[in-house]
Amino acid sequence: MIHRARHYLSLHAQNLLGAYGRLARQPVGSTMTVVVIAIALALPAGMRVLVNNIDALSGSWAGAIDFSAYLRLDVDTERATELADTVERRADVAQVTHVSRDDALAEFKSYSGFGDALDALDDNPLPHALVVRPAGGTRAEIQALADALEALPEVDFVQIDTAWVERLRAIVLLVERIVDIATVLLALAVVLVIGNTIRLEINNRRTEIEVVKLVGGSDAFIRRPFLYMGLSYGLTGAILAMLTIGVSLLLIAEPVRALAGLYGSAYELRGLTAREAGLLLGSGAILGWLGAGIATARHLRAIEPT
Amino acid sequence: MIQFTSVHKRYPNGRDALNGISFEIAKGEMAFLTGPSGAGKSTLLKLVALIERPSRGTVLINNHNTSRIRRRQIPYFRRQIGIVFQDHKLLHDRTIFDNVALPLVIAAARRRDIERRVRAALDQVGLLGREHGLPVTLSAGEQQRVGIARAVASRPDLVIADEPTGNLDPDLSLDIMRLFERFNEVGVTILIATHDLELVERLGHRQIKLEAGRLASEGLS
Ligand SMILES: Nc1ncnc2c1ncn2[C@@H]1O[C@H](COP(=O)(O)OP(=O)(O)O)[C@@H](O)[C@H]1O
Numbered sequence: 001m002i003h004r005a006r007h008y009l010s011l012h013a014q015n016l017l018g019a020y021g022r023l024a025r026q027p028v029g030s031t032m033t034v035v036v037i038a039i040a041l042a043l044p045a046g047m048r049v050l051v052n053n054i055d056a057l058s059g060s061w062a063g064a065i066d067f068s069a070y071l072r073l074d075v076d077t078e079r080a081t082e083l084a085d086t087v088e089r090r091a092d093v094a095q096v097t098h099v100s101r102d103d104a105l106a107e108f109k110s111y112s113g114f115g116d117a118l119d120a121l122d123d124n125p126l127p128h129a130l131v132v133r134p135a136g137g138t139r140a141e142i143q144a145l146a147d148a149l150e151a152l153p154e155v156d157f158v159q160i161d162t163a164w165v166e167r168l169r170a171i172v173l174l175v176e177r178i179v180d181i182a183t184v185l186l187a188l189a190v191v192l193v194i195g196n197t198i199r200l201e202i203n204n205r206r207t208e209i210e211v212v213k214l215v216g217g218s219d220a221f222i223r224r225p226f227l228y229m230g231l232s233y234g235l236t237g238a239i240l241a242m243l244t245i246g247v248s249l250l251l252i253a254e255p256v257r258a259l260a261g262l263y264g265s266a267y268e269l270r271g272l273t274a275r276e277a278g279l280l281l282g283s284g285a286i287l288g289w290l291g292a293g294i295a296t297a298r299h300l301r302a303i304e305p306t
Numbered sequence: 307m308i309q310f311t312s313v314h315k316r317y318p319n320g321r322d323a324l325n326g327i328s329f330e331i332a333k334g335e336m337a338f339l340t341g342p343s344g345a346g347k348s349t350l351l352k353l354v355a356l357i358e359r360p361s362r363g364t365v366l367i368n369n370h371n372t373s374r375i376r377r378r379q380i381p382y383f384r385r386q387i388g389i390v391f392q393d394h395k396l397l398h399d400r401t402i403f404d405n406v407a408l409p410l411v412i413a414a415a416r417r418r419d420i421e422r423r424v425r426a427a428l429d430q431v432g433l434l435g436r437e438h439g440l441p442v443t444l445s446a447g448e449q450q451r452v453g454i455a456r457a458v459a460s461r462p463d464l465v466i467a468d469e470p471t472g473n474l475d476p477d478l479s480l481d482i483m484r485l486f487e488r489f490n491e492v493g494v495t496i497l498i499a500t501h502d503l504e505l506v507e508r509l510g511h512r513q514i515k516l517e518a519g520r521l522a523s524e525g526l527s
């Protein structure tokens with residue numbers, strides 16, 4: 001039993017090594033195949049990295065959006081200050097800045113150019129305002145915070161400008177869906193490319209297959225090296241795809257840092273996480289195995305010794 | 307070991323290669339299958355190795371009715387038979403050792419056993435010491451010896467050979483036939499198709515003569 005298992009394992013190890021040996025022996029053909037697979041894998045994986053970055057970026061912006069709660073005109077300065085303190089103690093609020101009606105008026109005068117006209121007014125028409133910075137969180141949590149503030153008796157209305165973030169989110173969702181479709185199509189392409197390569201390999205090794213069948217090789221025995229060859233192609237393509245994505249990120253890291261700097265942000269590009277990298281390698285291997293599986297199922301049976 | 311009963315073989319193109327063949331070869335026997343080209347010798351051997359199936363009649367090998375063996379079982383059936391071909395059918399990108407080891411690797415033998423048996427088989431055919439070379443480094447006669455070593459490496463009870471000396475000159479042919487005789491002496495049943503009547507007469511084993519798909523005559527030559 002142990003002997004069987006060990007034999008089986010060593011057979012698999014040999015097949016995997018043999019598969020790589022065979023790839024190495026036809027460097028031009030197998031390099032072309034590997035590059036095609038790498039491109040087909042790098043495209044969806046790279047797009048996903050891009051989408052993840054846009055998503056993360058828009059998330060951090062959404063969290064950083066301040067909104068203004070304008071108080072009713074009859075709320076006095078003392079009450080406004082109290083309220084600012086109360087609101088700031090909330091867990092979902094990071095910071096509250098109290099803009100008093102006097103400050104607001106002064107600012108308005110200096111910026112608006114209506115200074116003289118406003119001087120003519122006896123009363124200050126502007127209310128106290130609280131500029132609230134949420135502690136982050138999801139869009140729904142931020143909306144809930146805005147609703148809670150609006151419900152306070154002292155608050156007249158809350159102004160929140162997330163429309164552009166919403167639009168960005170919608171675009172990201174759309175792009176994500178497109179990336180999903182592209183992923184499926186390109187995965188199919190990988191299966192077909194590997195399947196075709198394995199089909200050619202089966203044709204090249206026709207006589208060998210016949211001989212192995214004549215000396216009692218089972219279908220599984222004959223299939224195994226081809227399955228490993230498919231797996232090797234897929235895995236090597238995935239490794240190359242990972243390298244491609246890594247190098248591309250390095251190339252755009254500096255421009256992204258410069259751009260982020262212009263917006264006063266220290267945003268750092270995110271690469272593939274360990275889990276995503278594992279997923280990429282695993283997908284490459286599985287797609288390769290699948291392509292080889294289909295090719296062997298279709299073509300090995302037809303080869304019989306005569 | 308081999309028992310044919312009223313065996314017919316018609317190829318899909320309508321050609322009748324064998325017409326009502328009945329004979330028996332006992333365990334431990336050595337026999338030659340002779341007859342002119344096109345007589346059906348290769349077809350008969352293919353029925354033994356399950357490369358072809360009989361159209362009618364029964365073929366018993368080691369008391370197994372080959373008609374009852376399903377496609378999936380054929381590999382396991384073939385492992386009990388050593389097959390030698392006129393063109394050797396060696397793998398030219400593998401070493402001589404790997405070629406001889408192939409049936410043992412397929413049958414999942416232990417590495418130690420594989421080493422031992424391959425060396426024993428190569429020793430028996432006089433090629434010990436050449437195992438690390440490629441088949442192309444050998445002469446035609448030596449390549450056929452490797453083919454024979456591969457056929458006997460897993461110690462089958464039955465070895466069949468189709469024109470094993472077809473490409474060899476008379477001296478080498480005799481050597482190869484002597485080799486088969488040596489395996490026969492230790493109990494292996496052997497059936498060799500050949501059209502080299504001179505050689506067959508000289509060796510004096512049982513002869514099964516085919517002519518146009520029928521048994522022409524049988525007996526000791
Ligand atoms: N695969 C095949 N399809 C059709 N006819 C065949 C096939 N193989 C052999 N034959 C025919 O069957 C007859 C016997 O052939 P074969 O068994 O090869 O004879 P031998 O080995 O004695 O020369 C011949 O007439 C040959 O043409």
Ligand SMILES: [Mg+2]
Nearest residue numbers: 347348349468
């Ligand atoms: Mg023939």
